[in-house]
Amino acid sequence: MGNHFLEGNFAPVEREYTSTRLTVTGQLPGYLDGRYLRNGPNPADPDPETHHWFLGRGMVHGVRLREGRAEWYRSRRVGTDEGGANTNVIGHAGRTIALVEGGLPQWELSEELDTLGVCDFGGTLSGYTAHPKRDPRTGELHAVSYQFGLGNRVQYSVVGTDGRARRTVDIEVTGAPMMHDFSLTERYVVFYDLPVTFDPDQAPVPIDVPDPLTARTGRGVSSLPYRWNPDYPARIGVMPREGDTSDVRWFDVGQCYVFHPLNAYDEDDRIVLDVVRHPKMFDRALHGPAEGEPTLDRWTVDLALGKVVEDRIDEHGQEFPRVDERLVGLPHRYGYATALDDRSRSVGTVYKHDLHKGSVDAHRFGPGREPGEFVFVPSSADAGEDEGVLMGYVYDAAEARSDLVLLDAGTLETVAAVHLPDRVPHGFHGNWVPAEA
Structure with a gap:
C-alpha cells in the first residue's frame, strides 16, 4: 500500500529556487509591502512505509511584494541536514522565525530566507510551539508548548515585543498529549488536552516513559511517536492569563482531536471556541491525518454551569482555519478555511464563513488546482474585517507548478496571481510579514 503523503503535490521538491522574474496576472494591491511566507516539510529520501507527513526538514517558500510588483520568489531549506523547523x-521583534513543536529547535531566517541560526528567544526558552498567538493589543506572543520530555506538563509562555520570554508557567495535564495549538481570549488561556499522546513504541529510539502518560497500542509503525489513545480523557482547560496550574478549570468534551482553533473570545460568563474538529487521529491512519472529514464546530464553555456545549457550524471537510489577526481573542464575524477530504487532500476550494449569518461562501479554483492555507491581510490598519485580500499558494497539476493567488476577501473574486517557476508542495502554515515587522 502506498503513502499518499508522498504522492502528487505532497511529494518533496529537489532543489531550492530563486526567481526575480515573475509574471503576474491581474493587479497586485499597492498597499502590500512585505513577504508572504509559508513553511512545510520537504523530506530527503523518505521511507514510504513509515514516513509521516509531519516530519522532514522544513522548507520556507516566500514571495516579496512591493508597490504592486512581485520582486522575488525564494524557497530555502530550514536549519541543517539533521533537521529544521x-x-x-x-x-x-524584527526577526523571521521558522517554527516547529515537540521540543525541537526554532530557526531564525534572513530577509531572503537563508538560515542564520537557532532561535531560543534570547536564551529564555528551550522548545516552543508552531502556533503562537499575537495579542493584537500588546504585540506579545502567547504560546503553549509540549514535548514528551516534560512528562505530564505543558508550558505556557509570553514573549514580549523585545523577543524575550517575560513569563513561563508549567501546566499539569493528564499525560503526554500532542497539544498542537491552544486558544487565547482577552481574559483566558485555553488548553486542548485531547487523546493523541506520546507512544514510546513508535519512537525512533527506545524511550522509557511510564504509563499513564502514553498510548501503548502496538498497531503499525510510524515515524511520528504520537497515537490515538482511547483511554485518555478528552477535556479542555481554562486558565486566567495571569494564573498558574492551580487556577486551571477542566471541562470534559466528546472524544475527538483538534489541531487548529479558528478563534476564541469571551462572552459574559462564557468562552466561545470555534475549532476544526477531527473525529479521531492517528489510530489506523499512521502517515498523516486521514480518519474522517474535519468539521468546523463551536464549543461554548459555560463557566457558571461548568460544562461545554458542542455545536456544528459546518459539516464540510476543512482545515487550516484563519481569522483576521487583528481579532485574535476578540469577537469575530468571518473565518476562512481550506476544503479537504477525509485524507487531507485539497479539493480545490476555500471557504468564507459568516458566523453572524450562519452562511458559507466558496471560491472554487477549478479542476486540478489545489489550494493550501489562505491568510487574510487587511487593506489598511483600520479596514473592516473582510476589507483586504486572502492569499495563499495554489498548485496547478496540469502545469506542475504553483501560483501565489490573491482573492478579494469580501467577494472571493480573484484579484491577482503571481506565477511561480516551481511547485510549492502541500505543507502547513504561513503568514504575511509586513516590511516593518
Whole structure:
C-alpha cells in the first residue's frame, strides 16, 4: 500500500529556487509591502512505509511584494541536514522565525530566507510551539508548548515585543498529549488536552516513559511517536492569563482531536471556541491525518454551569482555519478555511464563513488546482474585517507548478496571481510579514 503523503503535490521538491522574474496576472494591491511566507516539510529520501507527513526538514517558500510588483520568489531549506523547523514561519521583534513543536529547535531566517541560526528567544526558552498567538493589543506572543520530555506538563509562555520570554508557567495535564495549538481570549488561556499522546513504541529510539502518560497500542509503525489513545480523557482547560496550574478549570468534551482553533473570545460568563474538529487521529491512519472529514464546530464553555456545549457550524471537510489577526481573542464575524477530504487532500476550494449569518461562501479554483492555507491581510490598519485580500499558494497539476493567488476577501473574486517557476508542495502554515515587522 502506498503513502499518499508522498504522492502528487505532497511529494518533496529537489532543489531550492530563486526567481526575480515573475509574471503576474491581474493587479497586485499597492498597499502590500512585505513577504508572504509559508513553511512545510520537504523530506530527503523518505521511507514510504513509515514516513509521516509531519516530519522532514522544513522548507520556507516566500514571495516579496512591493508597490504592486512581485520582486522575488525564494524557497530555502530550514536549519541543517539533521533537521529544521517545518511547520510555521512568523515575523517577530524584527526577526523571521521558522517554527516547529515537540521540543525541537526554532530557526531564525534572513530577509531572503537563508538560515542564520537557532532561535531560543534570547536564551529564555528551550522548545516552543508552531502556533503562537499575537495579542493584537500588546504585540506579545502567547504560546503553549509540549514535548514528551516534560512528562505530564505543558508550558505556557509570553514573549514580549523585545523577543524575550517575560513569563513561563508549567501546566499539569493528564499525560503526554500532542497539544498542537491552544486558544487565547482577552481574559483566558485555553488548553486542548485531547487523546493523541506520546507512544514510546513508535519512537525512533527506545524511550522509557511510564504509563499513564502514553498510548501503548502496538498497531503499525510510524515515524511520528504520537497515537490515538482511547483511554485518555478528552477535556479542555481554562486558565486566567495571569494564573498558574492551580487556577486551571477542566471541562470534559466528546472524544475527538483538534489541531487548529479558528478563534476564541469571551462572552459574559462564557468562552466561545470555534475549532476544526477531527473525529479521531492517528489510530489506523499512521502517515498523516486521514480518519474522517474535519468539521468546523463551536464549543461554548459555560463557566457558571461548568460544562461545554458542542455545536456544528459546518459539516464540510476543512482545515487550516484563519481569522483576521487583528481579532485574535476578540469577537469575530468571518473565518476562512481550506476544503479537504477525509485524507487531507485539497479539493480545490476555500471557504468564507459568516458566523453572524450562519452562511458559507466558496471560491472554487477549478479542476486540478489545489489550494493550501489562505491568510487574510487587511487593506489598511483600520479596514473592516473582510476589507483586504486572502492569499495563499495554489498548485496547478496540469502545469506542475504553483501560483501565489490573491482573492478579494469580501467577494472571493480573484484579484491577482503571481506565477511561480516551481511547485510549492502541500505543507502547513504561513503568514504575511509586513516590511516593518
